[in-house]
Amino acid sequence: MNQDTAALHPLDQAIRLSGDAGQYTGQTSAGYANMVGPFGGVIAATLLQAVMQHPERLGDPVALTVNFAAPIADGGFEVAARPARTSRSTQHWTMELSQGGQVAATATAITALRRETWEATDLPFPPAPAMDGLRSLKGLPGLPKWVSRYDLRLVRGGIPPLPQHEKPQAESSETLLWVRDEPPRPLDFVALASICDVFFPRSFIRRQRMAMAGTVSMTVYFHADAAALVAQGERELLAHARGQRFHGGFFDQAAEIWSPEGVLLATSNQVVYFKE
Amino acid sequence: MNQDTAALHPLDQAIRLSGDAGQYTGQTSAGYANMVGPFGGVIAATLLQAVMQHPERLGDPVALTVNFAAPIADGGFEVAARPARTSRSTQHWTMELSQGGQVAATATAITALRRETWEATDLPFPPAPAMDGLRSLKGLPGLPKWVSRYDLRLVRGGIPPLPQHEKPQAESSETLLWVRDEPPRPLDFVALASICDVFFPRSFIRRQRMAMAGTVSMTVYFHADAAALVAQGERELLAHARGQRFHGGFFDQAAEIWSPEGVLLATSNQVVYFKE
Numbered sequence: 001m002n003q004d005t006a007a008l009h010p011l012d013q014a015i016r017l018s019g020d021a022g023q024y025t026g027q028t029s030a031g032y033a034n035m036v037g038p039f040g041g042v043i044a045a046t047l048l049q050a051v052m053q054h055p056e057r058l059g060d061p062v063a064l065t066v067n068f069a070a071p072i073a074d075g076g077f078e079v080a081a082r083p084a085r086t087s088r089s090t091q092h093w094t095m096e097l098s099q100g101g102q103v104a105a106t107a108t109a110i111t112a113l114r115r116e117t118w119e120a121t122d123l124p125f126p127p128a129p130a131m132d133g134l135r136s137l138k139g140l141p142g143l144p145k146w147v148s149r150y151d152l153r154l155v156r157g158g159i160p161p162l163p164q165h166e167k168p169q170a171e172s173s174e175t176l177l178w179v180r181d182e183p184p185r186p187l188d189f190v191a192l193a194s195i196c197d198v199f200f201p202r203s204f205i206r207r208q209r210m211a212m213a214g215t216v217s218m219t220v221y222f223h224a225d226a227a228a229l230v231a232q233g234e235r236e237l238l239a240h241a242r243g244q245r246f247h248g249g250f251f252d253q254a255a256e257i258w259s260p261e262g263v264l265l266a267t268s269n270q271v272v273y274f275k276e
Numbered sequence: 277m278n279q280d281t282a283a284l285h286p287l288d289q290a291i292r293l294s295g296d297a298g299q300y301t302g303q304t305s306a307g308y309a310n311m312v313g314p315f316g317g318v319i320a321a322t323l324l325q326a327v328m329q330h331p332e333r334l335g336d337p338v339a340l341t342v343n344f345a346a347p348i349a350d351g352g353f354e355v356a357a358r359p360a361r362t363s364r365s366t367q368h369w370t371m372e373l374s375q376g377g378q379v380a381a382t383a384t385a386i387t388a389l390r391r392e393t394w395e396a397t398d399l400p401f402p403p404a405p406a407m408d409g410l411r412s413l414k415g416l417p418g419l420p421k422w423v424s425r426y427d428l429r430l431v432r433g434g435i436p437p438l439p440q441h442e443k444p445q446a447e448s449s450e451t452l453l454w455v456r457d458e459p460p461r462p463l464d465f466v467a468l469a470s471i472c473d474v475f476f477p478r479s480f481i482r483r484q485r486m487a488m489a490g491t492v493s494m495t496v497y498f499h500a501d502a503a504a505l506v507a508q509g510e511r512e513l514l515a516h517a518r519g520q521r522f523h524g525g526f527f528d529q530a531a532e533i534w535s536p537e538g539v540l541l542a543t544s545n546q547v548v549y550f551k552e
Binding site for chain 2: 062063067069084085087092094096103104106107112115117118119122123171172173216219221223225242243247248252254264267276
């Protein structure tokens with residue numbers, strides 16, 4: 001690590017890309033290790049970062065889809081990002097992450113210049129006790145390393161022995177939790193993308209036991225604009241997820257990320273491979 | 277039209293691709309025309325069709341994301357589909373639709389060999405009166421042509437003067453409707469992908485007035501397997517959609533497609549550009 005990277009937040013180190021004009025190289029980060037390979041949220045953030053630092057980027061992220069095509073080994077990787085089509089206010093991106101000449105993740109993104117319009121939020125903001133009164137998962141044994149890169153506090157929908165504020169509900173795949181980067185870091189689009197993946201697999205919660213599971217595809221719709229990110233700063237986010245159907249080796253999850261005041265910053269969906 | 281295509285269902289004509297090994301050509305279909313260009317559902321189905329007829333395809337669709345990058349003109353187009361990574365049981369695809377050498381849509385898909393596992397559906401099946409007692413939108417004036425390629429019957433969440441069974445709700449962006457292909461056609465993955473896009477824009481429903489809107493990106497998670505498609509046959513599907521947040525020129529929609537018995541066949545999300 002040189003002096004440059006020593007000053008960076010661990011997330012910024014993890015998503016750091018060298019190169020230019022859409023051809024980049026990066027390196028997995030031990031601090032964001034998962035059970036096998038890196039935490040998927042950080043891979044999603046890295047693919048979005050390739051768009052964010054591309055010299056031709058127009059506007060801010062509106063949508064991101066990342067497909068996890070193969071396990072990612074610890075070490076170096078290549079990321080390619082290409083603007084597939086640019087209009088006056090919208091830009092469509094395709095991205096790919098490769099290791100050893102083989103595609104390990106594919107992705108698409110849309111960036112756009114947002115305009116002021118009429119606005120409404122139709123999803124209800126879930127009531128939750130303040131973060132301060134809840135126990136953190138920080139430092140608990142047996143959890144993957146990436147968990148320590150967040151301050152996660154479960155209102156409900158954990159799995160014993162993780163501390164949670166409410167009693168476990170029978171046959172529920174819902175989780176409500178507070179989350180912020182650890183150490184705290186001002187929210188931006190890449191951090192928000194990563195946070196959309198902080199939920200433990202819905203199959204663990206629904207069945208109250210752990211087994212193999214891995215995200216296959218993840219989509220984020222960004223509702224936050226630059227002003228909302230500034231307003232959020234380093235504070236905690238309320239994160240809400242539910243399983244929808246578990247069937248034939250896959251389940252899907254719907255999730256939302258809220259500011260503490262109830263501003264809906266992102267909605268996210270993913271489909272996950274699971275074993276019993 | 278030759279004898280071959282005359283015998284085809286209009287949907288199969290619309291998504292018909294010539295060529296092989298992932299390089300195809302197709303043609304827009306007047307029967308599925310939207311306000312501007314073709315109905316997005318049929319473009320999504322066409323991009324999935326390029327995977328379905330690819331000689332290297334492994335398994336059935338699990339996820340599909342289609343990004344609408346530019347208006348599609350009536351006439352011919354090219355579709356490229358490529359397996360980016362294949363494992364023992366899962367395959368990752370990237371697709372592109374071009375016109376005149378310019379990308380008009382990008383897409384990714386995942387196909388997989390499904391296995392029997394534990395199963396559960398955590399979303400509630402919405403109660404609805406039988407399709408037979410409801411008025412169809414067929415033949416109503418002023419609607420885009422693609423609407424006549426479906427038998428759509430609104431339980432709630434339409435916009436006057438469209439007939440709907442329940443009174444309009446104030447400030448709701450929810451729609452519940454019955455739908456089947458017109459003429460009836462046995463359900464398959466491509467037809468299901470298209471049906472995920474049959475909802476009028478949530479901004480029309482929420483504000484009870486029409487204005488410009490267009491889908492930017494759409495994701496479908498397939499819960500149906502081959503057996504569920506056979507069980508469904510040509511019958512009606514119950515389709516449910518809600519807006520989540522409308523802000524800065526974009527809104528997102530969450531949707532589900534159910535069999536009449538309450539089997540969740542697909543969940544789908546989209547982000548839509550809108551004007552006031």
